Amino acid sequence: MNLENLRKVDNEVAEQIDLELKRQQENIELIASENFTSLAVMEACGSVLTNKYAEGKPHKRYYNGCEHIDIIEEIAQKRACELFGMDHANVQPHSGAQANMAVFMATLKPGDRVLSMDLSNGGHLSHGSPVNFSGLYYDVAGYGINENGEIDYDNVREMAIKHKPKLIICGASNYSKIIDFKKFREIADEVGALLLADIAHIAGLVAAGIHPSPAPYCDFVTTTTHKSLRGPRGGIIMCKEEYAKDIDKAVFPGLQGGPLEHIIAGKAVALKEAMQPEFKEYAKQIVKNAKALAQGLLDEGLDIVGGMTENHLMTLDLRKTGKTGKDMANVLERVGITANKNTVPNDPQSPFVTSGIRLGTPAVTTRGFKEEDMRQVAKIIATAIFSSDNENVLADLRKDSLELCKKHPLYS
Numbered sequence: 266m267n268l269e270n271l272r273k274v275d276n277e278v279a280e281q282i283d284l285e286l287k288r289q290q291e292n293i294e295l296i297a298s299e300n301f302t303s304l305a306v307m308e309a310c311g312s313v314l315t316n317k318y319a320e321g322k323p324h325k326r327y328y329n330g331c332e333h334i335d336i337i338e339e340i341a342q343k344r345a346c347e348l349f350g351m352d353h354a355n356v357q358p359h360s361g362a363q364a365n366m367a368v369f370m371a372t373l374k375p376g377d378r379v380l381s382m383d384l385s386n387g388g389h390l391s392h393g394s395p396v397n398f399s400g401l402y403y404d405v406a407g408y409g410i411n412e413n414g415e416i417d418y419d420n421v422r423e424m425a426i427k428h429k430p431k432l433i434i435c436g437a438s439n440y441s442k443i444i445d446f447k448k449f450r451e452i453a454d455e456v457g458a459l460l461l462a463d464i465a466h467i468a469g470l471v472a473a474g475i476h477p478s479p480a481p482y483c484d485f486v487t488t489t490t491h492k493s494l495r496g497p498r499g500g501i502i503m504c505k506e507e508y509a510k511d512i513d514k515a516v517f518p519g520l521q522g523g524p525l526e527h528i529i530a531g532k533a534v535a536l537k538e539a540m541q542p543e544f545k546e547y548a549k550q551i552v553k554n555a556k557a558l559a560q561g562l563l564d565e566g567l568d569i570v571g572g573m574t575e576n577h578l579m580t581l582d583l584r585k586t587g588k589t590g591k592d593m594a595n596v597l598e599r600v601g602i603t604a605n606k607n608t609v610p611n612d613p614q615s616p617f618v619t620s621g622i623r624l625g626t627p628a629v630t631t632r633g634f635k636e637e638d639m640r641q642v643a644k645i646i647a648t649a650i651f652s653s654d655n656e657n658v659l660a661d662l663r664k665d666s667l668e669l670c671k672k673h674p675l676y677s
C-alpha cells in the first residue's frame with residue numbers, strides 16, 4: 266500500500282499499518298463479520314471527500330459547496346434502493362448500530378415495546394441488550410433459537426401476542442439458517458407491529474439473491490456495509506416511502522452531525538461492485554465455502570450449533586471437548602486462524618469464557634479460498650483443538666495455515 270506521505274509525517278502509525286496488512290495477509294480470517302474491501306473502495310474512502318461538511322440531505326444542505334457530494338450521495342442512495350429493492354435509502358449512518366438506533370428513534374418513544382432476538386441466542390447488542398441504549402430506553406422482549414439452531418416461529422408469535430410490541434426485529438449476528446421474513450411479516454401484521462430486518466451479516470447474500478430478500482415484507486431494512494457486502498465500515502437504512510422523512514430526521518439532526526461523505530463514496534463504490542455478476546459468484550462461493558467448512562468440522566467429530574449452515578457462518582459447539590471458546594480462539598490465533606469466541610445456546614460458561622467459536626467465510630472467500638481449502642482449514646481447526654497442548658503440532662499447523670495464505674495472496 267502506498268503510504269508515502271504518511272511514512273514521512275508519522276512513521277509510528279505507518280509501521281503499524283504495514284504490520285496490520287501483513288497480519289491480514291498471513292492469517293486465515295474467519296471472523297464472520299469481517300471482509301477485505303477493494304482498493305477502489307479504499308481509494309474513495311481515502312479521498313478529499315473527508316474534508317467536506319454536508320449536514321442535511323442532497324440538495325438540502327446546511328453548508329455550501331456540496332454539488333459534488335450531493336451527486337455522490339444520491340448515487341449511493343439510488344444503488345442501495347436498486348440493489349435491495351426498497352423505496353428509500355439513507356446512507357449516512359456511521360455504523361450498523363447507528364442505523365438501528367435511528368429506526369428506534371423514528372418509530373418508538375422511550376418505554377415502547379420491542380421484540381427481537383436475544384443477544385445470547387445470536388441477536389445484536391443494538392436490538393435491545395440491557396447494556397445498550399436499545400435495552401436501556403425501551404421495553405424489550407427477546408426470542409431465541411431451538412435445539413435445532415432455528416428460530417421457533419410459533420414461539421415468536423406467542424411472544425408477540427403476549428408482549429404486543431410496536432416494533433419486531435429479525436436479523437442476527439450469529440444465526441446460521443435462512444430467515445423467513447414472510448413469517449415475521451405475518452406475525453407483525455397479527456399484532457400490528459412494524460417490522461425491521463437487520464441484514465448486517467447477510468447483506469452480501471441478499472444482494473446476490475442467495476438469501477431471500479426482506480424487501481417485500483419489511484417496513485425497514487438496516488445493514489452494515491463492511492460485512493458480507495464487502496464495502497467500507499458503515500451503515501445504511503432502507504425503508505418504505507412513508508417512513509422516509511422520519512428516518513432521515515432521526516439520522517440528522519436526531520443522532521448524527523456531518524455525514525462521512527468519503528465513506529458514503531466508498532459505500533457507493535461497494536454497491537456498484539455488488540451489482541456485478543462476479544459478486545453473485547462471490548456470494549455463492551461464500552455459502553459453498555461455509556458448507557465445506559462445516560462438513561469438514563463435522564467429519565472431524567466436532568459439533569456445530571444447529572448442524573449444517575445455510576448461510577456464511579456457523580458456531581462450533583465445544584461443550585463435549587471440555588474446552589472453552591476463549592482458550593480455543595487463542596489457540597486458533599496461534600496457528601494463524603482468527604475467529605471469535607461466542608456463546609452457544611444454554612452455555613454453561615460466562616459470556617467472557619463461552620463454549621463456542623463463531624466462524625464465517627466472507628473474508629477468506631474474497632481472497633479466493635475454495636471448498637478444498639476450507640476442508641484443509643477444518644482439519645487445522647480440529648487438530649488445533651484436539652492437540653491444543655502440543656507445541657510441535659501447533660507449530661506445524663501454523664506452517665499449514667501460512668501455506669494456504671500464500672496460495673491465495675491478498676492485496677498484492
Ligand SMILES: *Cc1c(COP(=O)(O)O)cnc(C)c1O
Pocket residue numbers: 298359360361362363365388389391436437438463464465466489499500
Ligand atoms: C454487526 C452488526 C451490527 C452493528 O454494526 P456496527 O457497524 O458494528 O455498529 C448491527 N446488527 C447486526 C445484526 C450486526 O451483525
